[in-house]
Each structure stands twice: as C-alpha cells, then as structure tokens.
Amino acid sequence: MAGVTLQLTRAGSGAPVLVLQHDVGTPAGLSFYDTLAGTATVVRPSHPGYDGSERPTWLRNVRDIAAVYQALLAQHAATRGRTDVSVIGLGFGGWIAAEMATQAPAAFRRLVLVGPMGLKPERGEIADQALVSYIDYVRLGFADQQSFDRIYGAEPPTATLEQWDLNREMTFRVAWKPYMYNGSLPHLLGGVTTPTLIVWGRHDRVVPLECGERYAKALPQARLVVVENAGHFVEMEQPAELARLIGDFLCT
Numbered sequence: 001m002a003g004v005t006l007q008l009t010r011a012g013s014g015a016p017v018l019v020l021q022h023d024v025g026t027p028a029g030l031s032f033y034d035t036l037a038g039t040a041t042v043v044r045p046s047h048p049g050y051d052g053s054e055r056p057t058w059l060r061n062v063r064d065i066a067a068v069y070q071a072l073l074a075q076h077a078a079t080r081g082r083t084d085v086s087v088i089g090l091g092f093g094g095w096i097a098a099e100m101a102t103q104a105p106a107a108f109r110r111l112v113l114v115g116p117m118g119l120k121p122e123r124g125e126i127a128d129q130a131l132v133s134y135i136d137y138v139r140l141g142f143a144d145q146q147s148f149d150r151i152y153g154a155e156p157p158t159a160t161l162e163q164w165d166l167n168r169e170m171t172f173r174v175a176w177k178p179y180m181y182n183g184s185l186p187h188l189l190g191g192v193t194t195p196t197l198i199v200w201g202r203h204d205r206v207v208p209l210e211c212g213e214r215y216a217k218a219l220p221q222a223r224l225v226v227v228e229n230a231g232h233f234v235e236m237e238q239p240a241e242l243a244r245l246i247g248d249f250l251c252t
Helices: 031-037 064-075 090-101 134-140 145-152 159-177 185-191 207-219 240-252
Strands: 006-010 018-021 039-047 086-092 111-114 194-199 222-227
Touching: 006 031, 006 159, 018 031, 018 064, 018 090, 018 134, 018 159, 031 039, 031 240, 039 064, 064 090, 064 240, 086 090, 090 111, 090 159, 090 240, 111 185, 134 159, 185 207, 207 222, 222 240
Parallel strands: 018 039, 018 086, 086 111, 111 194, 194 222
Antiparallel strands: 006 039
C-alpha cells in the first residue's frame, strides 16, 4: 500500500476493524484477536519496517506510517469504500491510530487507543528502549512476569529476540528525536470528532497513565478506562476484559 508491501492477516466477519499493533509486534494466536474476530472483520497489518513488512528507505516518521495505513484502508477489499471502519491501536500502534484520526478527523466509526505513545508526559517519561535490552523492554510491559513467561516463554526463542531487535532499530528510525511523541499531535487532536475509547493498564511502566489523561482531555469525544492487573500489554494480560470493553464500545 502506498508502494509498500505489508504483511497482513484478516479474520472474522462483520464491520471492519483495523488493528495496529505494538512496536515489538505481537505473538500469534492471542485470544484477544480471536474474540474480536467473532463479531468483526479484523484486518491486522505489520507496520512498514516491522515483523517482515517491507522497510521503505523514505519512511522517516510515524505520520508517514499513518499515511500508509490510510492508503491501505482505501485499497483493501475489506475496507475500501466502507463508512463503518473502526481503528484499534495498541501502544505504538495507538500513536499511529491517533495520527490517522488527525489526518481524517471524521472518517472512522470508532477509535480505540490502548496505552498509546504520541504525547509527551508532563511529569513522568516514556520508557526509553535505548537504555534497556530489548528483552527487558518487553518484560517492562507486563505487570505480572508470569504472563510474559506464559506468552513468550522464560527464554524466548532466538527468532523472537532477533525480530525484537530489528523492530527496535526501526522504532529508532521513525520515533527517536523526539523519542516516542509528536509535539504537534496534541494541537491536532481537538479536531477529531470520532468517538474514542482510551484504555490504560493500571501498572503501565512503558507509557505513564498521565498520557491517557492527556489524550482524554485533548480528544473531544473520548473517555478513559483504566484496567486493573495490567501493564502496557493489556491485550495479553487482560484479554477478556479488553475485548469486552472494546466490544461494548463498538456496539454503541
């Protein structure tokens, strides 16, 4: 899309939902995705330069990625010409989703942002991947380390570690200076008219909860829900609760 070859999965039936994943990618077979696909057509791409998708030499920032996904929605058979497309963004994917919403303020039926980067915290800080190993960065996203072990294994396979390293390299290319936020984004969010659900893990150590509060204030039709017993990867630690929240929101 937009001249970029993307890895993409499609599942389920019903109104289309574009799901944008974390900067570390996502493991296969998560129950969260299966639940979504029970009531919607779930279109889930890997970001340009991440997880096997083509790495364009020209792509330099998150708004570029957002533009690629706008082209995807315009061209993909599941979303082309539809007026009922919703977008769900997880973490880094939430930032991309927010940028997409500012590019097309009334184009989506519903917008869901789960622990998104994109806004600069005023008190805390977004965890810096350059200061920790890629394994420790992923572990930082879990409130319960047993959840990490259950999903990835206590010693993740070499292929997973290599992909985390490649993904981190791409993140440094598109979100390094400034790190993980866009200074213009808070000024653009006020024009978004899409009803928005913001979800945050109570124990998110990657992106502080204050960023969720900032998103809720900046977006005119947004509400913030905090999920207990979850860190940054809410869809992995509390998949049933997140799927319930999103399902109820998409049905309204």
